Amino acid sequence: MQIVETINIAKDSLFVNKIRSALTMIGIIIGVGAVILLVSIGEGARREIYKELGELGSNILIVVPGKTSKEGGMHMGTSVVRKITYEEARFVEKRAKNIIHAVPVIVGTSWIKYKGKSRDTYIVGVTEPYFDIRNLKIEVGRGINASDVDSRQKVCVLGRTVKKEVIGDANPLGAVVSIGDAKYRVIGIMAPKGMALGFDIDDVVFIPTTSAMELFDTDRLFNITVKVRNAELIDEAKKEIKGVLIRRHANKEDFTILSQDEMIAVMGKILNIMTAVLAGIAAISLVVGGIGIMNIMLVSVKERTKEIGIRKAVGAKNRDILLQFLVESVILSVIGGLGGIVFGITLSVGLHYFFDFLPTHITWWSVVIAFLFSGMIGVFFGVYPARKAALYDPIVALRYE
Amino acid sequence: MVILDDIRKSYILPGRVVEVLKGISLEIKKGEFLSIMGPSGSGKSTLLNLIGCLDRPTSGKYLLDGIDINTLSDNDLAEIRNKKIGFVFQNFNLIPRLSAVKNIVLPLLYSGIPSEERNKRAFELLQKVSLSHRANHLPSELSGGEQQRVSIARALINNPSLILADEPTGNLDSKTGHEIMDIFKSIHKEGASIIMVTHEKSISEHAERIITIKDGVCFSGCY
Numbered sequence: 025m026q027i028v029e030t031i032n033i034a035k036d037s038l039f040v041n042k043i044r045s046a047l048t049m050i051g052i053i054i055g056v057g058a059v060i061l062l063v064s065i066g067e068g069a070r071r072e073i074y075k076e077l078g079e080l081g082s083n084i085l086i087v088v089p090g091k092t093s094k095e096g097g098m099h100m101g102t103s104v105v106r107k108i109t110y111e112e113a114r115f116v117e118k119r120a121k122n123i124i125h126a127v128p129v130i131v132g133t134s135w136i137k138y139k140g141k142s143r144d145t146y147i148v149g150v151t152e153p154y155f156d157i158r159n160l161k162i163e164v165g166r167g168i169n170a171s172d173v174d175s176r177q178k179v180c181v182l183g184r185t186v187k188k189e190v191i192g193d194a195n196p197l198g199a200v201v202s203i204g205d206a207k208y209r210v211i212g213i214m215a216p217k218g219m220a221l222g223f224d225i226d227d228v229v230f231i232p233t234t235s236a237m238e239l240f241d242t243d244r245l246f247n248i249t250v251k252v253r254n255a256e257l258i259d260e261a262k263k264e265i266k267g268v269l270i271r272r273h274a275n276k277e278d279f280t281i282l283s284q285d286e287m288i289a290v291m292g293k294i295l296n297i298m299t300a301v302l303a304g305i306a307a308i309s310l311v312v313g314g315i316g317i318m319n320i321m322l323v324s325v326k327e328r329t330k331e332i333g334i335r336k337a338v339g340a341k342n343r344d345i346l347l348q349f350l351v352e353s354v355i356l357s358v359i360g361g362l363g364g365i366v367f368g369i370t371l372s373v374g375l376h377y378f379f380d381f382l383p384t385h386i387t388w389w390s391v392v393i394a395f396l397f398s399g400m401i402g403v404f405f406g407v408y409p410a411r412k413a414a415l416y417d418p419i420v421a422l423r424y425e
Numbered sequence: 426m427v428i429l430d431d432i433r434k435s436y437i438l439p440g441r442v443v444e445v446l447k448g449i450s451l452e453i454k455k456g457e458f459l460s461i462m463g464p465s466g467s468g469k470s471t472l473l474n475l476i477g478c479l480d481r482p483t484s485g486k487y488l489l490d491g492i493d494i495n496t497l498s499d500n501d502l503a504e505i506r507n508k509k510i511g512f513v514f515q516n517f518n519l520i521p522r523l524s525a526v527k528n529i530v531l532p533l534l535y536s537g538i539p540s541e542e543r544n545k546r547a548f549e550l551l552q553k554v555s556l557s558h559r560a561n562h563l564p565s566e567l568s569g570g571e572q573q574r575v576s577i578a579r580a581l582i583n584n585p586s587l588i589l590a591d592e593p594t595g596n597l598d599s600k601t602g603h604e605i606m607d608i609f610k611s612i613h614k615e616g617a618s619i620i621m622v623t624h625e626k627s628i629s630e631h632a633e634r635i636i637t638i639k640d641g642v643c644f645s646g647c648y
Contacts, residue, residue, distance in 0.1 A: 029534050040522045334518045337479060338532040338579065339507020341500045418479045422518065 027351075030344070034352040037324070048320045049360035051313030052401070056364020056394045057371060058306035063390035064372040066299025068383035070292060077288050081158045083255055084284045085123075087116075087248040087265060091278055106278045107244040110233060112269060116248060119268045122261040124251045125153035130236040131246040136229055137202040138190045145186050146228045147203060149236025157251045160225075165197050165212030172211075173232040181212040184226035203229065204239050258283055303390070307397065313360065314401035321353050321409035332413050333421030346414035353406025354399060361398030365391055426586060426618060427453040427476060432485035434471055445471045447641040448485070452648065453620065455586070458613045460621045460632035468641040469622045470591055476620060477510050477589045478502045490586065507535050511580025515592035517572040519564040519579075526551065526560045529578045536583060550578035554608060570601035577608055581617075588612065590621040594628050606631045 038045045089108045113128035120126070130149035135142050154160070155167045162181065172179050180203065187196055191210075199210045208231065217225040237243055252261040262281050270277055325332070332345055369386055376384045434446040445468045453459055463469045474480045475487065478494060481502075487494040489505065497505070511532075512518075519528045529550060530543040538546075551557045554574035564572050573593060580588055590609070594602030602625075610631060613619050623629050636646030 026537065033534075036522070330518070331520050334520055335531065335535075336503065337477075337506060337512050337518070339503050339535040339583075341503040341535070343500075344535060419474055422479075422514070 027347075030347050030351050031355070033348055034355050037328075038352060038355060041324075044320060045356060048316050048356050049363060051316040052310065052357050052360025052398050053313075053363040053367050055306065055310030055313040056361050056398050057367035058309050059303055059394040059397070060365060060368025060386065060390050061371045061375070061384075062302035062306045063299055064368070064384040064386045065375070065382065066295060066302050067387050067390075068376070068385040070295040070299070071385050072383040073291050073295065074288060077284060077291070079159060080284075081251070082284065083252045083258065084157060085250040085252060085258065085261060085265065086282045086284075086287075087126075087250065087269070088280050088282065089245070089247075089278070091280055106273060106276075108248060108269070108279055109243050109245060110237065112272055113245060113248045115272065116250070116265055116268050120250075120261060120264040122253055122257040122264055124253055125151075125157060126265075127151050127154045127157065127249045127251075128233045129154070129246050129249050130233055130240060130242070130244075132236065132240045134204050134239065135202075136186060136190055138199060141190050141192070143186060143189050145183075147236060147239065148228055148230050149233035149239075150230055151233050153251065154230075154249060157249060160217065161215035162212045163215040165210070167212055168230060168232050173234050176234040176238060177232060178206055178208045178235055179211045179231065180208040181214060181230040182210055183214045183224075183228040183230075184216045185224055186227060186229055187213050203231070206235075206239065208235075258285075310394075310397060310401060313398075314357070314405040317353050317356050317402060318405035318409060320356075321349060321406055322412070324352070325349060325409045325413040328413075329416065329421050329424040332416050333418050333424065336416070336418035337422060342414040345416075346410045349410035349413045350403065350406045353410070354402035357398045357402025357406075358395075361395045364398065365395060368394070426455045426490055427451070427620075428486075428488040429476075430486040430488075432472070432475060432482045432487060434468070434475060434480070435483045445641050446475075446482070449638070449641075449643050450647060451636070451643065453618065456613075456616055456618055457634065458609075458619045458621075458632045459634045459636065460623055460629040461636055461638060462622075462624060462626070462629050463638035463644070464624065467638045469638045472638065473589055473591050473620065473622050476587075477512060478505050503535075507532055508583060509586050511583070511585040511588045513573070513576050513580050513588065513590040513593045515595040517564070517569075517576045517596070519572055519576060521564055524561045524563055525556065525567065525575045528564065528575055529582055531579060532583045546582055547578070550581055553581075554578050568601075569597050570604060573597060573601075573605050574608065577605070577612075581612065586618060588617050588619045590619065592623055593621060594623070594625065599627075602628060 087108065089106065110128045113126050117123065117126035127150055132147050133144060134147045135144050150168060151173045152167065152169050155162065167181055168179065171177070180201065182196065190201065191199060196210050196213055200207050201210060214226065231239070250261065250265065252258050262283070265281055266277065269279055273279065335345060372384045372386050375382055429449055429451040432446055432449045433444065435442050435444045449472060461469045461472060471480070475482055478489070481495065490509065494502070520531070526544070526547045529547040533543045533546070548557065548560065551560055554577055556571060556574050556578070559567060559571060564575070567575065594605055597605060606628060609619055609621070621632060629635050634646055637644040
C-alpha cells in the first residue's frame with residue numbers, strides 16, 4: 025500500500041477521536057516546548073555572560089593569590105596563601121615587556137556617608153589605567169590619576185547607584201564623603217554600566233589603591249589586573265608575569281594567572297552543564313508524553329480489533345497494519361512536536377518580553393533536536409502497539425465484539 | 426478451482442485438542458454456486474475460513490487455482506485474499522467510521538489501485554446493488570439489507586474469482602434475505618464462483634449444489 029493512503033487512513037482515525045488525539049499531543053507539545061524553552065534560557069544566560077565579560081575589557085590577565093587548578097575557576101581566599109603585594113604589582117608592570125599596565129586592585133566593603141545618608145558598598149582600590157582596561161567611562165569630573173595614587177590622595181569616583189543613593193541630585197563634584205573613618209573628596213562620577221554577572225557595577229566606589237591599603241589596613245591585593253599589548257601576546261605575557269612573580273615568591277608558584285578567555289571558558293562549561301541538565305529534565309517530560317502516546321495507541325488497537333480483522337480479510341498484509349498504526353503514532357508525535365516548537369518559541373520570547381532580566385536565546389539546534397526526538401518517540405512508543413495490531417489473527421480479530 | 430483433499434483442522438484449547446474438521450475432501454469448479462449447510466458447531470464456518478485463506482489447515486492439501494496454499498507465507502495469503510477472494514459476512518463487518526464508498530474501496534487500497542479508478546469501480550458497484558444514493562452514508566445510517574449490499578459490493582470490487590459468504594442473510598428478515606440472494610444469483614450468472622454457508626434450507630436452495638457437514642465430516646454433496 026502507498027504511504028499516502030496509509031497517512032490518509034491514520035488521519036481519518038485520528039480525526040474521529042479529536043479530543044483524545046489532542047490530549048495525547050499535549051504531552052508532546054509540553055515536552056518539546058519545555059526542551060526549547062529551557063535550552064533557550066540556558067543559552068540566553070550563556071550569551072549574556074559572554075557579552076558582559078566582553079564588555080569588561082579585552083586582552084586582560086588577572087593574577088590572584090593562591091594556586092588554583094586550571095579548571096577550578098574560583099579562588100578561595102584562604103589565609104595560608106601567600107599574599108600578592110602592591111610592590112609586586114609595580115614590579116610586574118616594570119619588568120614584563122608584553123604588558124601595557126598592571127593594576128593592583130584591592131576590594132573591600134565599607135559604609136559611605138554623606139549628610140546623613142549612607143550606604144554599605146564595595147570600595148575598589150585601583151590605579152589610573154584601570155578605567156581604560158575595564159572599559160569604564162567617567163561621565164563627570166575625572167578618574168583616579170597617578171599622582172592621586174602616589175600621594176595617597178583621599179579622592180573617590182562614585183558609581184551611579186552610589187551617587188544617586190548617597191548624594192542625590194546635589195552637585196557631587198567636590199563633595200566630601202566619609203568612607204570608613206576618613207573623609208574623601210568626590211572627583212568623578214561613573215557613566216552607568218548596569219548589571220554584569222548579577223553584580224551591580226554601578227554600586228561601587230573607586231579610590232586609589234594606596235588609599236585603600238590604608239582604609240583596609242592591608243597590603244594584600246585582591247588581584248593584579250593586567251592589560252596585555254595584544255591578543256597574540258597573552259601566552260607570552262603569562263609566562264613573563266609568572267617568571268617575575270615566582271622569583272619574588274621564593275620559587276613557589278603560589279598564585280594563579282587567569283585570562284579572560286579562560287574565565288569565559290570556565291563559565292561556558294558550567295553553563296553548558298546547566299543547559300544540558302535543563303534539557304535533560306525537559307526530555308523526561310517528552311518521554312512521559314511518549315508513554316501517553318503508547319497508552320492511547322494500545323487502547324486504539326484494542327478498540328479497532330475488528331477493523332484490523334476486516335482489513336486483513338480484504339488483503340491487508342501484516343506490514344500494512346503495522347505501518348497504519350505506526351504512522352498514527354508518528355503523526356501524533358510529529359504534530360505534537362510542531363505544536364511544541366510554536367509553544368516553546370512563544371514561551372521563550374514571551375518570557376523575555378515580560379521578564380527582561382531573563383535573557384533567552386532560541387537555538388536552531390535545540391528546535392531540530394527536540395523535533396527529531398519527538399518523532400523518534402512516536403516511532404519508539406508506536407512500534408509495540410502497532411506490532412501487536414499487525415500480529416492479530418484475522419479470524420480472532422473478526423470475531424471480536 | 427478449489428480442491429480440498431483430506432482437510433483437517435484442530436484447535437488446541439487448554440487441556441485438550443478439539444478436532445473441528447475431520448478429513449474433508451471436496452472439489453469446487455469454476456462458476457459453481459455452492460452452499461454449505463450444517464448445524465452450528467459442525468465446522469462449516471471453519472471450512473469457509475480455510476477456503477478463504479484466513480486460516481490454514483492442520484493437515485491435508487488445499488489447492489486454489491492450482492496453488493498449494495500450504496506453501497504460502499502469511500503475506501502471500503493476504504495477497505490471495507485481496508485478489509482472488511471476496512468475503513461477505515453475517516454481521517456485514519463494515520468499518521463503522523467509514524462511509525459506504527470508503528468501505529467498498531477498502532480491498533483496492535491494499536492492491537495499489539489509484540484513487541480515481543477505485544472510485545469509478547465503487548460507483549459502478551453501488552449502482553449494481555442499487556445504493557448510489559447512499560454512497561456517503563455511514564454504515565450506522567444504513568439498514569441491514571443496505572449494509573449487506575455494501576459488503577457485497579466490497580467483496581466484488583477487486584473482481585475476485587471466488588465469493589465466500591458466511592450466513593449472509595443471518596441478520597436479515599426473510600424478504601431482505603431473498604433480495605440479497607437475488608443479488609448473489611445475478612453475480613453468479615455473470616460467472617462468479619460462490620460458496621455460501623447457511624443453516625436456512627430456503628436460502629441454501631438458491632445454490633446449485635448443497636453440501637452438508639456434521640461433526641466435521643462431510644455428510645452429503647461432497648465430491
